[in-house]
Each structure stands twice: as C-alpha cells, then as structure tokens.
Amino acid sequence: MKTAHLSHALVAAALGLSVTAAVAQVPNNDGYLFDTRGVVARSGFGLCWKTTRWTPAMAIPECDPDLTKKPAPPAPAAAKPAAPKACNFSYALQTDATFAFNKADLNAAGKDQIDKNVIAKLGNCASVKLMLITGHTDRIGSHEYNQKLSEKRAEAVKAYLVGKGVKADSMETMGAGKTQAVPGVKCDDKQPRKQLIECLAPNRRVVVEVQGPGK
Numbered sequence: 069m070k071t072a073h074l075s076h077a078l079v080a081a082a083l084g085l086s087v088t089a090a091v092a093q094v095p096n097n098d099g100y101l102f103d104t105r106g107v108v109a110r111s112g113f114g115l116c117w118k119t120t121r122w123t124p125a126m127a128i129p130e131c132d133p134d135l136t137k138k139p140a141p142p143a144p145a146a147a148k149p150a151a152p153k154a155c156n157f158s159y160a161l162q163t164d165a166t167f168a169f170n171k172a173d174l175n176a177a178g179k180d181q182i183d184k185n186v187i188a189k190l191g192n193c194a195s196v197k198l199m200l201i202t203g204h205t206d207r208i209g210s211h212e213y214n215q216k217l218s219e220k221r222a223e224a225v226k227a228y229l230v231g232k233g234v235k236a237d238s239m240e241t242m243g244a245g246k247t248q249a250v251p252g253v254k255c256d257d258k259q260p261r262k263q264l265i266e267c268l269a270p271n272r273r274v275v276v277e278v279q280g281p282g283k
Contacts, residue, residue: 099126153282155193159185163204163221163272169265172220174228182225186276187232196238196280201225204275206268207246218243225274246271 095102099122101109108131109117116131127135159181166178190196203218203225222241230236255267 097126097128099123100128100131152194155189155196155280155282156278157189158275158277159189161225161274161276162269163274164269166274167221167224167272169272170217172217172224174224178225179228182228182276183232186229186278187234190234190278192282193278193280194283196235196278198277198279199229199234199239200275200277201229201239201241202275202277203241203243204248204271204273205246206265206271207249208265208268209246211245211247215243215245218245221274225276 095106099118101117101119103109108128111117124132124135129136161178161181166174166181168175201222203220203222205214205218207214209217219241220243222243226236226239226241229239250270250273253268253270255264257264259267
C-alpha cells in the first residue's frame, strides 16, 4: 500500500511540474488566446483568436503585422566625399620657336607660348605641388655642351614663370641634353647640315610638367 501511495504521489508531482512548465510558456499578453505550448490559437481560416480585452497596443507581428511597430530603416550610408580634381598637364615648347638655334635666350614667341599654354592653365589649379621643367637638345654637338645648353634653356623658362608670379619653390629644372630624342624622328647625319638641323627640330624642346589639385 505504501508503494502505491508513493507512485500516485510521484505521478501527481510530475503532472504538476508539467502543468507549471506549460503555463510558464504562455506569453504575457491578455489580448490573444494561447495554448499550453505558448502558441497563439487560430481559427480554421488561420486567423488569431483575440480576447475581449484585446487592444491595438497588444498587437503582435505574427497576427497583426500592420499594427506592430516596424523597425526603422537603416540610415543611408554617408556619401563618400568626391575625389578632388587634379590639375595635371604638360606642355612642350618647341625650341626653334622659343629660342634661337644654339641659344638659351627666351624670345617673344616662346613667352607667348608659355602665357597661353602654361600660365593660363595654372588658373585652374588650387595650388602647384610640382612644376618640372626639362630642357632637351638634338644630337648635334657633344654631350657636355648639349647638357649645359638644355639646363640653361630650362632655367630661362623658370625665370620667366617666376617673373609672372609662379612660386619658385614649386619648380624644379633639369637638363636631359641629347639623351631623350623624340620617338619616330629619324634623320640621316649624312645630309647637309641645314637640312639635318631642320630634321632634328622636334628634339629641341623644353617640357613643362605640372602636378597639383584642381579648383
């Protein structure tokens, strides 16, 4: 008999724990009917059963999604700042129209080229980080002579630009002598000197290269 009573007590305790667990699973919302599993009771049409105490404030997403607060859309990503425009350009001054042959004195035509093709474009630059001025010569004459001539012509262009207000600390000059001939210029050294000089004219130049941010 004691064993029977003990068994009945254990069964009752187990049932009590099961009921307690089931009740604990029911959501704390008096607006809907829930089963012992905590699942909303539904009609044959799939609609949630509501109690007489239901108000819109009790709405839950699975039953009344239109009445529940929807999460705010994520804030749009901040637009990346536009990359600053570059003010990079280069211009080649043909020395036959800029300097007299075999000379390093900048003539009026050369100054006009610089005004129109260099100084005018600098107006589009917020600043000048670097202005590289490189003098070049043709292959007539020795390396030493052409090196010095190319340097003098680059310095002549720099001096004119400084006189026009361009800051000297942004400029660098160099002479390439006759080491960087223009590709495609082919001249026969056996032809008369005057014709050879005319043929090599594209190699006699001063190149101005500018780098900096645009406005």
